[in-house]
Amino acid sequence: MTGPSQKQEQRLAPASLATIALLVIFLFSTPAKWATQHISSVLILLTLFLARRDFWVSLPARAYARLTLLWLVPVIGATALQHVQHLETATRWSEQATLILRLLGVGLGVLFLLHKQWLTLRQLTMVILGCLLAHGLIGMGQWILLPDFSLTAWRSIRIQGIVGNPNPYGFFMALGLVLSAALLRDRGISQTLRLVLWIATSIFALGILSSGSRGAIITAATGIAVLFPPNTARRISLYGAILGSLAIAYFISHWQDTNAHSDDTRAAALKFSLESIAQRPLAGWGFQSFMRIPGHSGINAPHNMLADLALSSGVIALGAFLLSIALVGYRLLRMDTPLTRTLLALLASAFVAGTLEYSILTSNHFRGPWVLLIALACHAFGMARHSHKQDTTAASHRKGVLAS
Structure with missing residues (x-):
C-alpha cells in the first residue's frame, strides 16, 4: 500500500513537470522576446489563484511585495499626477497596469511555485x-x-x-x-x-x-x-x-575610433535626460516619453535605468528604487552564504547592465531577469529564516534533554 508521502510525491510529479516546462518557456523566450514570454508570464501569474494564506503570509512573499511596492507606489503616484496635470506624454493606465502585473505578478508567481515545492x-x-x-x-x-x-x-x-x-x-x-x-x-x-x-x-x-x-x-x-x-x-x-x-x-x-560615435550619442542622450528631469523632477514625463519630450533629438531612449526611471516617474520613484536595491543587497551581504553571494553577484551585474543600457519600466529584455533575481533573493531570505528556526528548535530540544 502506498504511504501518504509517496502519494503526495506522485500527485506533485505532474505539477513539477508542468512547472519546469513553463519556466523553460518563460526563460528561453525572454532573451528572444517571443510571444511565448507574455503567454508564460500570464500563466505564472494565474498560478497565484491557487495560493492560500500560508503563502501570502510567508516571508518571501511579504518581502517581495514590500520591496517592490516601495518604489512601485511612487511610480503609480507619478502616473496619477501626470494625468491630473493633463500631460501629453503621461503614462497610459494600461501600461501602468501591465507593469504592475509583470513586476508583482510574475515575481510572486515564481515564489509561489517554489513555495509549493513544484520546483526546487x-x-x-x-x-x-x-x-x-x-x-x-x-x-x-x-x-x-x-x-x-x-x-x-x-x-x-x-x-x-x-x-x-x-x-x-x-x-x-x-x-x-x-x-x-x-x-x-x-x-x-x-x-x-x-x-x-x-x-x-x-x-x-x-x-x-x-x-x-x-x-x-x-x-x-x-x-x-x-x-x-x-x-x-x-x-x-x-x-x-x-x-x-x-x-x-x-x-x-581602432576600438576607440569605432566606439567614439556610440559614446558621444549616449552622452548626449544622458545630458538631455538630466535636463528633462530638471524640468519635471517630481512626476516625470511618463513611460517611453523620451522621444516625445519637446526639444528631443538623437537616439530613442536614455539607455540608463536610473535616468529613465527618474525621467519617466520622478526622482522620488528613483530614490525609492535605490533604497529597495540597497535593502536587498545589504541583507544578501549580511547573510553571506554561497547562495546569497551568487545572488549578490548577479544582482550587481544586472544593476550595472541596467545603468549602461536598459529600462526597468519598459525593457522586456531586462525586467524578466531583474524580477527573477529579486524573487530569488526573497526566497533566500525565507530559507535563512527557516534554517534559523530549525537551529533554535534543535538548541531548545538539546537544552530540554540536558535538563531532564
Whole structure:
C-alpha cells in the first residue's frame, strides 16, 4: 500500500513537470522576446489563484511585495499626477497596469511555485543555466558559420543570436558567465558537472566576445569581482594585469575610433535626460516619453535605468528604487552564504547592465531577469529564516534533554 508521502510525491510529479516546462518557456523566450514570454508570464501569474494564506503570509512573499511596492507606489503616484496635470506624454493606465502585473505578478508567481515545492531551487538554477547556454550555442553557431569568422574581429562582427540585438545577447551571456563561475565555487559538485560548467563558462565567454559589447564585459567583470573580491595581493595583481592588458589593447587598436560615435550619442542622450528631469523632477514625463519630450533629438531612449526611471516617474520613484536595491543587497551581504553571494553577484551585474543600457519600466529584455533575481533573493531570505528556526528548535530540544 502506498504511504501518504509517496502519494503526495506522485500527485506533485505532474505539477513539477508542468512547472519546469513553463519556466523553460518563460526563460528561453525572454532573451528572444517571443510571444511565448507574455503567454508564460500570464500563466505564472494565474498560478497565484491557487495560493492560500500560508503563502501570502510567508516571508518571501511579504518581502517581495514590500520591496517592490516601495518604489512601485511612487511610480503609480507619478502616473496619477501626470494625468491630473493633463500631460501629453503621461503614462497610459494600461501600461501602468501591465507593469504592475509583470513586476508583482510574475515575481510572486515564481515564489509561489517554489513555495509549493513544484520546483526546487536546484532545478530552477539548471533551467536558467540551460536556457542561457542554449542561446549561447545558437550565437556560437551563427558566429562560426560566418564567412569572415575571426576570434580577433571584436566589434567588427557583432553576433546577436536569436536575441535580436548584440548588446542584450552579451548581457545574457554575461549573466551566464557569472552564474557558471558561482556554481564552480561549489567543491561538492561532481566532476561531470564541473566539466559541463567549464564548457558552459567558455561558451559564455566566447558569447561576450562575439557580441562585441563593452557593456557585457563590464557586467561580467562586476559579477566576477563580487564573487572573487580583490581582497588579496594575488587577486589585486591579477585584476590589475587584466585591466592593464585591456587598456593597452584598447589604445593600440581602432576600438576607440569605432566606439567614439556610440559614446558621444549616449552622452548626449544622458545630458538631455538630466535636463528633462530638471524640468519635471517630481512626476516625470511618463513611460517611453523620451522621444516625445519637446526639444528631443538623437537616439530613442536614455539607455540608463536610473535616468529613465527618474525621467519617466520622478526622482522620488528613483530614490525609492535605490533604497529597495540597497535593502536587498545589504541583507544578501549580511547573510553571506554561497547562495546569497551568487545572488549578490548577479544582482550587481544586472544593476550595472541596467545603468549602461536598459529600462526597468519598459525593457522586456531586462525586467524578466531583474524580477527573477529579486524573487530569488526573497526566497533566500525565507530559507535563512527557516534554517534559523530549525537551529533554535534543535538548541531548545538539546537544552530540554540536558535538563531532564
